[in-house]
Amino acid sequence: MKIAIDAMGGDDAPVAIVEGVKKFLSEDHETKIRLFGPSEALAKLIETSEQLEIINTTQVVEGNDEPVAAIRKKKDSSLVRAAQDVKDKQSDGFLSCGNTGAVLAAGIFVIGRIKNVERPALMPTLPTKVKGVYYNMLDVGANAESKAKYLVQFAQMGSIYAEDLRGVKNPVVKLLNIGSEEHKGDELHQTVHQELSQLPEINFQGNIEPNEIMAAKADVIVTDGFTGNAVLKTMEGTMKTVLHLLKDSLMTGNITTKLGALLVKNDLGNLASQFDNSRFGGAVLLGVNAPVIKGHGNSQAQTVYYAIKQVKEMISEQTVTKFRNLYQ
Amino acid sequence: MKIAIDAMGGDDAPVAIVEGVKKFLSEDHETKIRLFGPSEALAKLIETSEQLEIINTTQVVEGNDEPVAAIRKKKDSSLVRAAQDVKDKQSDGFLSCGNTGAVLAAGIFVIGRIKNVERPALMPTLPTKVKGVYYNMLDVGANAESKAKYLVQFAQMGSIYAEDLRGVKNPVVKLLNIGSEEHKGDELHQTVHQELSQLPEINFQGNIEPNEIMAAKADVIVTDGFTGNAVLKTMEGTMKTVLHLLKDSLMTGNITTKLGALLVKNDLGNLASQFDNSRFGGAVLLGVNAPVIKGHGNSQAQTVYYAIKQVKEMISEQTVTKFRNLYQ
Numbered sequence: 001m002k003i004a005i006d007a008m009g010g011d012d013a014p015v016a017i018v019e020g021v022k023k024f025l026s027e028d029h030e031t032k033i034r035l036f037g038p039s040e041a042l043a044k045l046i047e048t049s050e051q052l053e054i055i056n057t058t059q060v061v062e063g064n065d066e067p068v069a070a071i072r073k074k075k076d077s078s079l080v081r082a083a084q085d086v087k088d089k090q091s092d093g094f095l096s097c098g099n100t101g102a103v104l105a106a107g108i109f110v111i112g113r114i115k116n117v118e119r120p121a122l123m124p125t126l127p128t129k130v131k132g133v134y135y136n137m138l139d140v141g142a143n144a145e146s147k148a149k150y151l152v153q154f155a156q157m158g159s160i161y162a163e164d165l166r167g168v169k170n171p172v173v174k175l176l177n178i179g180s181e182e183h184k185g186d187e188l189h190q191t192v193h194q195e196l197s198q199l200p201e202i203n204f205q206g207n208i209e210p211n212e213i214m215a216a217k218a219d220v221i222v223t224d225g226f227t228g229n230a231v232l233k234t235m236e237g238t239m240k241t242v243l244h245l246l247k248d249s250l251m252t253g254n255i256t257t258k259l260g261a262l263l264v265k266n267d268l269g270n271l272a273s274q275f276d277n278s279r280f281g282g283a284v285l286l287g288v289n290a291p292v293i294k295g296h297g298n299s300q301a302q303t304v305y306y307a308i309k310q311v312k313e314m315i316s317e318q319t320v321t322k323f324r325n326l327y328q
Numbered sequence: 329m330k331i332a333i334d335a336m337g338g339d340d341a342p343v344a345i346v347e348g349v350k351k352f353l354s355e356d357h358e359t360k361i362r363l364f365g366p367s368e369a370l371a372k373l374i375e376t377s378e379q380l381e382i383i384n385t386t387q388v389v390e391g392n393d394e395p396v397a398a399i400r401k402k403k404d405s406s407l408v409r410a411a412q413d414v415k416d417k418q419s420d421g422f423l424s425c426g427n428t429g430a431v432l433a434a435g436i437f438v439i440g441r442i443k444n445v446e447r448p449a450l451m452p453t454l455p456t457k458v459k460g461v462y463y464n465m466l467d468v469g470a471n472a473e474s475k476a477k478y479l480v481q482f483a484q485m486g487s488i489y490a491e492d493l494r495g496v497k498n499p500v501v502k503l504l505n506i507g508s509e510e511h512k513g514d515e516l517h518q519t520v521h522q523e524l525s526q527l528p529e530i531n532f533q534g535n536i537e538p539n540e541i542m543a544a545k546a547d548v549i550v551t552d553g554f555t556g557n558a559v560l561k562t563m564e565g566t567m568k569t570v571l572h573l574l575k576d577s578l579m580t581g582n583i584t585t586k587l588g589a590l591l592v593k594n595d596l597g598n599l600a601s602q603f604d605n606s607r608f609g610g611a612v613l614l615g616v617n618a619p620v621i622k623g624h625g626n627s628q629a630q631t632v633y634y635a636i637k638q639v640k641e642m643i644s645e646q647t648v649t650k651f652r653n654l655y656q
Contacts, residue, residue, distance in 0.1 A: 144514040178557040186472040210558045211565030229506040230538045237539030238566040260591025267577045
């Protein structure tokens with residue numbers, strides 16, 4: 001089993017990526033890592049071994065590069081070469097924490113869509129208000145325009161992922177919509193609701209409203225890429241704002257407040273860590289011909305470590321083969 | 329100046345509504361209130377006067393009534409009668425805290441759209457992370473399906489409202505989109521971006537991403553009704569979840585935590601009140617032939633009071649006349 005990793009993607013690349021690889025290799029003694037980036041620089045950070053190969057690349061896809069142009073022009077970038085490695089069957093899965101659009105484009109155009117999958121979807125695993133209970137949401141932004149049949153496949157693939165990778169039996173699938181009744185929402189969501197109701201292989205439980213996303217009422221939340229992206233960014237922004245204002249208010253208060261803040265510091269830290277996404281690895285690009293994981297841009301070693309484990313599990317579980325069988 | 333109020337709409341109607349009316353009348357000695365509901369019950373809660381008339385109605389639109397059917401069948405409901413009062417020019421503005429869909433339907437079908445306004449939009453005034461700085465967002469759910477020309481008018485009407493009602497000079501208008509560059513998003517948002525760039529009468533400053541909504545970077549945020557509704561509900565849900573978990577964690581902690589919680593209690597209260605929507609009145613239905621305000625379903629007297637003031641100000645500022653002049 002071999003995993004191709006873009007060493008140059010993410011805010012703290014290559015150091016955070018390499019540290020994550022080291023942590024993974026300290027525990028796993030069979031999986032092979034093929035690390036793509038400038039070999040001279042990487043060799044200073046990590047020693048090659050039977051398990052770790054460094055493949056030299058000369059270009060880097062930047063965060064503000066236009067994705068499709070970057071894929072076309074930066075053929076010798078760590079991101080494109082790592083994806084190409086999977087396409088060439090040198091590796092079985094691909095991880096990058098770089099430019100989201102470019103990772104999606106590499107997944108779709110280099111590694112390629114599974115036959116009969118209409119559109120791949122980007123899917124993170126996210127925390128709910130209940131400790132230890134998570135959900136998958138897809139699509140969160142691989143597609144700006146959506147059709148009903150895309151979302152139906154998202155429901156099928158998301159359900160298989162939740163069952164196989166997260167071990168959820170008969171996962172509850174819900175459709176994100178602006179009302180709980182089936183006639184709510186626009187034509188797209190009404191049609192998807194109807195079609196999901198008729199699928200025997202998934203456990204579809206109707207609509208979920210956006211204020212209930214974190215309420216641990218669904219294992220898989222299906223949404224179109226525009227709404228999913230908007231909702232995910234809204235959650236991130238709101239959470240960040242509230243926690244920031246809270247910290248501000250406690251730090252700038254009077255002596256009583258400051259003493260109180262000191263006493264509740266641990267509890268606040270625990271709360272923040274409940275929503276810390278580092279343990280969930282990265283977002284999966286479902287529907288392409290190999291496991292493709294997009295790690296968060298600000299990933300530290302810990303997140304990279306979990307994301308590598310995630311690629312490995314998807315390879316072991318043969319998730320992609322299951323999708324292929326579903327649509328062949 | 330006369331305002332028609334649905335006394336029976338909202339979780340705590342009619343008591344919260346009547347209390348709000350009382351508070352308003354204790355300060356305002358010229359505006360007339362026409363209160364719609366069962367006169368016998370209402371007469372026990374408030375005394376009629378030169379300024380306050382009670383108009384007897386026999387039906388109530390419930391929260392789970394199908395909106396359009398409710399408007400058609402419950403002709404003698406407090407909600408429909410109050411809207412009809414505006415249509416009949418007995419009142420100059422309409423307030424209800426009832427069934428959102430029914431208030432929208434009453435605004436659109438009873439009071440009617442302004443000529444040449446494509447679609448009315450629902451628009452709340454919301455708090456940012458900066459104390460005392462607010463923004464308007466529209467549409468947050470009057471329309472499940474949207475076209476570019478609707479959103480262009482939302483930008484124009486929202487800008488006039490922010491300038492006249494909130495006193496913001498040359499309000500910054502942004503388009504909610506899943507990327508900051510103009511080519512981001514679906515075709516709808518790309519087209520709207522282009523059209524807004526060409527409007528000289530508004531101060532359009534490009535896209536805003538959903539994680540920046542609360543960052544006080546725009547006075548008016550334009551969005552389609554599906555996304556706007558989803559994003560608003562996501563903010564509400566996330567904020568509620570975080571504050572709830574915070575409270576939970578402080579209340580169930582050890583003795584140190586509990587002591588700390590006691591010391592920071594006021595600060596947490598202040599933080600929660602910064603996002604308390606009671607002071608912003610209700611959401612305006614822009615684009616109909618009179619000021620129509622939908623108060624939050626859980627409105628207490630304070631919110632009702634502010635919502636009545638809001639109707640009054642819209643009447644005084646002749647906001648609707650300005651919209652009419654824009655599109656005549």
